[in-house]
Amino acid sequence: MLRNRKYVLDLSDLQYKQVRLPWKKKFLHILLWFAGSLVVATVYGTIIENMFGSPKEKLLSQQVENMKLQYTLIGRELDNSLATLKSLRLSDDKRYRPVLDMDSVPESFRKAGFGGIDRYSDLTGYLNSDLLIAYKSKIDEIKSMATVQKESFKTVAEKSLEWKKEMDHFPGISPVSVKFRLGDTFRWRTIHPVLGTSRMHNGQDFEVPYGTDVYATGDGSVIESGYNSGGFGNCIVIDHGYGLQTVYGHLSDIKVVKGQNVKRGDLIGISGSSGLSSGPHLHYQIEQFGSHKNPVNFFNNDVSSQEYNEMIQAFASKSQQR
Amino acid sequence: MPATKYKFNPDSLSFDKIRLGIKTLLLRLFAYFIGSLIFALIYWIIFASFFDSPKEKALKREVEQMTIQYDLIHREMSNVETVLEDLQKTDDNLYRTIFDAEPIPSTLREGGIGGVNRYEALEGYNNSNLVIETANRLDKIRKKVYIQSKSFDDLIKLAVHKEEMLKSIPSIIPISNKDLTRTASGYGWRIHPYYRISKFHYGMDFTAPLGTDVYATGNGTIVEVLASQRGLGKHVIIDHGFGYKSIYAHLNNFNVRVGQKVQRGDIIGFVGSTGMSVANHLHYEIKLNGVNVDPVNYYFEDLNSAEYERIVEIAAKTGQSLD
Numbered sequence: 001m002l003r004n005r006k007y008v009l010d011l012s013d014l015q016y017k018q019v020r021l022p023w024k025k026k027f028l029h030i031l032l033w034f035a036g037s038l039v040v041a042t043v044y045g046t047i048i049e050n051m052f053g054s055p056k057e058k059l060l061s062q063q064v065e066n067m068k069l070q071y072t073l074i075g076r077e078l079d080n081s082l083a084t085l086k087s088l089r090l091s092d093d094k095r096y097r098p099v100l101d102m103d104s105v106p107e108s109f110r111k112a113g114f115g116g117i118d119r120y121s122d123l124t125g126y127l128n129s130d131l132l133i134a135y136k137s138k139i140d141e142i143k144s145m146a147t148v149q150k151e152s153f154k155t156v157a158e159k160s161l162e163w164k165k166e167m168d169h170f171p172g173i174s175p176v177s178v179k180f181r182l183g184d185t186f187r188w189r190t191i192h193p194v195l196g197t198s199r200m201h202n203g204q205d206f207e208v209p210y211g212t213d214v215y216a217t218g219d220g221s222v223i224e225s226g227y228n229s230g231g232f233g234n235c236i237v238i239d240h241g242y243g244l245q246t247v248y249g250h251l252s253d254i255k256v257v258k259g260q261n262v263k264r265g266d267l268i269g270i271s272g273s274s275g276l277s278s279g280p281h282l283h284y285q286i287e288q289f290g291s292h293k294n295p296v297n298f299f300n301n302d303v304s305s306q307e308y309n310e311m312i313q314a315f316a317s318k319s320q321q322r
Numbered sequence: 323m324p325a326t327k328y329k330f331n332p333d334s335l336s337f338d339k340i341r342l343g344i345k346t347l348l349l350r351l352f353a354y355f356i357g358s359l360i361f362a363l364i365y366w367i368i369f370a371s372f373f374d375s376p377k378e379k380a381l382k383r384e385v386e387q388m389t390i391q392y393d394l395i396h397r398e399m400s401n402v403e404t405v406l407e408d409l410q411k412t413d414d415n416l417y418r419t420i421f422d423a424e425p426i427p428s429t430l431r432e433g434g435i436g437g438v439n440r441y442e443a444l445e446g447y448n449n450s451n452l453v454i455e456t457a458n459r460l461d462k463i464r465k466k467v468y469i470q471s472k473s474f475d476d477l478i479k480l481a482v483h484k485e486e487m488l489k490s491i492p493s494i495i496p497i498s499n500k501d502l503t504r505t506a507s508g509y510g511w512r513i514h515p516y517y518r519i520s521k522f523h524y525g526m527d528f529t530a531p532l533g534t535d536v537y538a539t540g541n542g543t544i545v546e547v548l549a550s551q552r553g554l555g556k557h558v559i560i561d562h563g564f565g566y567k568s569i570y571a572h573l574n575n576f577n578v579r580v581g582q583k584v585q586r587g588d589i590i591g592f593v594g595s596t597g598m599s600v601a602n603h604l605h606y607e608i609k610l611n612g613v614n615v616d617p618v619n620y621y622f623e624d625l626n627s628a629e630y631e632r633i634v635e636i637a638a639k640t641g642q643s644l645d
Contacts, residue, residue, distance in 0.1 A: 005329070005330060006327045006328070006329060007327065007328040007330060007337055008326070008327060008328065009326065009328060016328055016330070016337050019327065037357075037358055037361040037362070037365075038365065040361075040362060041358065041361055041365045044358075044359065044362045045362065045366055049375065049377075053377075054370070054377075056370060056374070056375075056378050057375070057377055057378050057381060060381035060382060060384075060385055061381060063381075064384055064385055064388065067385065067388040067392060068388075071392065074392070074395060074396060074399060077399055077403075078395075078399065081399075081402055081403070081406055084409075084410070085406070088409055088410070088413055090503045091413060091417070092413075094503035094504050094529065094530075095417070095420075095421075095503055095504070095506070095529055096416055097531070098504075098529040098530050098531045098534075098593075098602055098603070099420055099421075099506070099529050099601040099603065099644065100420070100601065101531075101532060101601065101602050103531070123387070123391070126383070126387055127380065127384050128384060128388065132387065132388065132391050136391060136395065139395050139398050139399065139402070142402055143398065143402060146402055146405045146406060146409065149409055150405065150408075150409060150412075153409060153412045153416065156416055157412065157415070157416060157419075160416055160419045161419070163420070163600075163601070164419060167516070167600055170516065172517075173516055173517060264516075297597070297598070298598075300514070300516075300517065300553075303519075303521070307517070307519055307521075310519050311517045311518060311519045314518055314519065315518070
C-alpha cells in the first residue's frame with residue numbers, strides 16, 4: 001500500500017508530504033467523474049441511436065410492420081366482404097325488387113349514418129393514421145351496408161311471400177282441361193242461345209261434355225255455392241282476394257260449400273247444363289274489382305291435356321303435403 | 323500548474339517523481355474509453371428499463387393503437403361474416419322463392435366478371451403465361467367464330483349485304499344489363515309460374531323495374547305494335563330483314579309506331595307487366611325465318627367473352643319463367 005501513496009514536495013519546508021484528499025474533495029471528484037461519464041454515455045447513445053436506432057425501437061418497428069401485414073391480411077377479408085355485399089345488393093336491386101315491383105333502396109339510405117370527417121378524430125396523429133382510418137372506415141362501411149342489406153332483404157322477403165301468395169290466388173289456369181274447344185267468348189252477343197235477345201256475354205264458355213271435372217283456378221274462398229236463379233244454374237263463386245272473383249256456372253254437381261277455402265287445382269264441381277243453358281258447357285267468368293274481364297287473358301291456351309293432368313296431380317300432391 | 327507528485331520507493335528509500343510514459347497514457351486513455359463504454363451501457367440499460375425515448379414512445383403508442391384497432395376490426399369482421407353468411411342464405415332463399423330455381427353458385431356471384439381465375443388449371447407450368455394467354459385468345463375467338471360459323475347462305479348474303487346485315491341482325495341485349503343480373507330466365511324448358519309445370523319458354527326474360535327503357539337490338543322496321551291483353555300483352559315486333567324478327571313483350575308503354583324504321587339502340591318501349599306476366603319484366607324473343615331461336619346466341623355485339631360465358635350460364639338455369 002505504501003507504494004501507491006503519492007507525495008508532494010512542500011517547497012516551504014522541503015518535506016515530502018503525503019497527498020491526502022479531504023472527503024469533500026473526494027466526493028466532488030466522484031461526482032465530476034460520474035457527470036463526465038453521463039455526458040460521454042449520452043454522446044454515445046445519441047450517435048448510436050441516430051445511426052442505427054435502439055434495439056427496442058427496432059423491435060417496435062418490427063411490430064408495426066407485423067401489424068401492417070395483419071391489416072393487409074384482414075384487408076383482403078374486408079374486400080371479399082365488400083364484394084359479397086355488392087353482389088348481394090345487385091341481386092337485391094336488379095333481381096328481386098324489379099320482379100316484386102319494389103323501388104330499389106335509395107342511395108341516400110344505403111349511405112345513411114356514413115361519412116363525416118370527425119368520425120375518426122381519435123385515430124389521427126399516429127404514424128399510420130391513414131392506414132388505421134382507411135381500415136376502420138372500410139369495416140364501418142361494411143357494417144352499415146350489411147345492416148341496410150339485412151333490412152332490405154327483410155322487406156323483400158316479406159314482399160316475396162306476399163307476391164307468391166298473390167300468385168297462388170290469381171286465377172291463372174283454365175278451369176277445365178284445355179283440350180276442350182273454347183265456346184262462346186267474352187263479347188257482346190247479338191242473340192242469346194236461350195233468351196234469343198241481345199246480351200253481353202261476360203265470360204268464357206268451354207264446350208265440355210256433361211260430367212267433366214271443374215277445378216278452382218286459384219286459391220280463395222267459396223263465397224257462393226248453390227243454385228243461382230239469375231241463369232247460372234248450379235254455380236260457384238270464388239273470392240280470390242286482391243279484388244278478383246271467379247264464377248263457374250251451369251254445373252251438374254257442386255263439391256264445395258260456402259265459406260270453404262280452396263286451392264288452385266282443387267276439384268270444385270262437375271260440369272253440366274243447369275240454369276239458362278242450351279247444352280252442356282262450363283261458363284267461366286272473372287271479375288276484377290267489380291268489372292268483368294276476358295278470361296282468355298288469364299290462362300295459357302297452349303297446354304296439352306296431358307300437361308293439364310300433370311298439373312292437377314302436382315297440385316293435389318302439394319295439397320296433401322300441407 | 324499542479325505540483326509534481328512523488329512516489330515513495332521502499333527499495334531505494336527515496337521519493338521518485340511520478341513519470342507517465344506515452345504507453346501508460348495511452349493505456350489509461352483506453353481504459354477510460356472502455357470504462358465509459360461500460361458505464362454508458364449500464365446507464366443505458368437502467369434508463370431504458372425505466373424510460374422510453376420519444377421515438378420509442380411514439381412507436382409503442384403506434385403498436386398499441388394498431389393492436390387495439392386490429393382486434394376491434396377483427397372482432398367486427400367475425401360478426402360481419404356471420405351476418406354475411408345469413409344474408410347469403412337469405413339471398414339464396416329469396417332466389418328460390420322468387421325464381422323457383424337453385425341460386426347461382428357463389429363462385430359466380432363473388433367472382434363477378436373476370437374475377438374468377440378461369441385459367442387456374444393452367445397455372446404452375448413453365449409457360450403458364452403463354453398457355454393462359456392462348457386459352458384466353460381462344461375464348462375470344464370462339465365467340466367470334468359464331469358469326470363465321472353461320473350457314474353458307476348467310477355468308478353469301480353477308481358478302482353482299484355485309485354492312486347492312488351486321489347492323490340489322492339483333493345482336494345486343496334489349497335492356498341495359500351491364501352487370502348481367504337482370505337475366506331471369508332463358509330459352510328452353512322452364513317452370514310456368516301458374517301451372518307449375520315445365521313449359522317451353524321461347525324467349526329470354528329480363529327483370530327490370532317498371533318503365534325501364536327497351537332498346538331495338540338491330541336495325542329494322544316496326545311491324546307490330548299491339549296492345550293485346552292476351553299472352554304477350556303490349557308488345558312490339560321488329561322485322562330486321564334477312565329472316566330475323568325480334569319480339570319485345572309485356573311492355574308498359576310504346577315508343578314507336580307501326581312502319582317506323584328503327585336503328586339498333588333506339589328506345590322502342592318501356593318495361594311493364596302486361597299480358598300473361600307475373601312481374602315487371604321484358605320477354606325477348608328472336609325468330610329466324612319464323613322459328614324461335616335462343617336469344618342468348620345473339621349478344622355478340624356488346625359482351626366480352628367472360629360476360630358472354632356468364633350470361634349463357636345464367637340463362638341455362640332451369641328456373642321459373644315470368645310469363
